[in-house]
Amino acid sequence: GQSLEQPSEVTAVEGAIVQINCTYQTSGFYGLSWYQQHDGGAPTFLSYNALDGLEETGRFSSFLSRSDSYGYLLLQELQMKDSASYFCAVPNTDKLIFGTGTRLQVFP
Amino acid sequence: DTAVSQTPKYLVTQMGNDKSIKCEQNLGHDTMYWYKQDSKKFLKIMFSYNNKELIINETVPNRFSPKSPDKAHLNLHINSLELGDSAVYFCASRHRVGANVLTFGAGSRLTVL
Numbered sequence: 001g002q003s004l005e006q007p008s009e010v011t012a013v014e015g016a017i018v019q020i021n022c023t024y025q026t027s028g029f030y031g032l033s034w035y036q037q038h039d040g041g042a043p044t045f046l047s048y049n050a051l052d053g054l055e056e057t058g059r060f061s062s063f064l065s066r067s068d069s070y071g072y073l074l075l076q077e078l079q080m081k082d083s084a085s086y087f088c089a090v091p092n093t094d095k096l097i098f099g100t101g102t103r104l105q106v107f108p
Numbered sequence: 109d110t111a112v113s114q115t116p117k118y119l120v121t122q123m124g125n126d127k128s129i130k131c132e133q134n135l136g137h138d139t140m141y142w143y144k145q146d147s148k149k150f151l152k153i154m155f156s157y158n159n160k161e162l163i164i165n166e167t168v169p170n171r172f173s174p175k176s177p178d179k180a181h182l183n184l185h186i187n188s189l190e191l192g193d194s195a196v197y198f199c200a201s202r203h204r205v206g207a208n209v210l211t212f213g214a215g216s217r218l219t220v221l
Contacts, residue, residue, distance in 0.1 A: 030208075031208060033208055033209075035210075037149075041214070041215075042198060042212035042213060042214050042215055043151065043198070043210075043212050044212070045209045045210065045211075048208045048209070085149055087151065091208055094139075094156055094158075094163050094164050095141065095153045095156055095164055096141075096153070096202075096210055097153070098150075098151040098152075100150060101149045101150065101151070103149075
């Protein structure tokens with residue numbers, strides 16, 4: 001089977017840096033994606049890592065280590081609007097399997 | 109222009125009733141999905157269609173029946189609703205099987221009383 005584990009909740013203050021971890025167990029591996037979901041909203045795509053290393057997109061970066069079956073999403077210069085749930089996901093040929101989700105709360 | 113649109117956004121109904129949720133995408137994508145998000149926010153794949161053909165059925169009860177009249181539409185009909193069906197149902201589409209980005213609809217919150 002396939003599973004992706006994330007911490008259930010992370011808290012931080014505005015302006016800080018926070019890291020959301022994801023460890024996965026998959027029968028095949030085709031990359032790790034990250035999605036953001038605000039309360040009452042739809043999941044939206046943030047980033048994708050196919051290879052080891054860091055991918056940077058503005059304030060958000062995503063890291064992958066295939067040998068460790070581990071990745072993380074790094075959020076810098078946190079803003080209140082970053083309060084949301086974050087999901088890692090792995091694509092299977094026909095579907096996307098999502099992690100357990102991490103709720104990020106940003107405080108002023 | 110909304111890329112993936114679902115209707116209705118909210119559904120409140122009694123146990124035992126039948127209800128449908130409709131989904132349309134204007135992205136020209138080949139693959140469409142239904143996901144269920146429970147109260148703990150866990151996102152679980154239910155069905156996937158590629159060009160109107162069912163390719164995934166993730167051990168969903170027979171009371172759930174998807175229908176894809178064309179590759180831009182994927183509807184979900186639920187018979188004999190149960191309390192445990194209460195959830196948010198998300199429609200999503202992907203450019204092609206194997207592509208990495210899913211585009212989700214806004215979700216349909218189903219409450220069964």
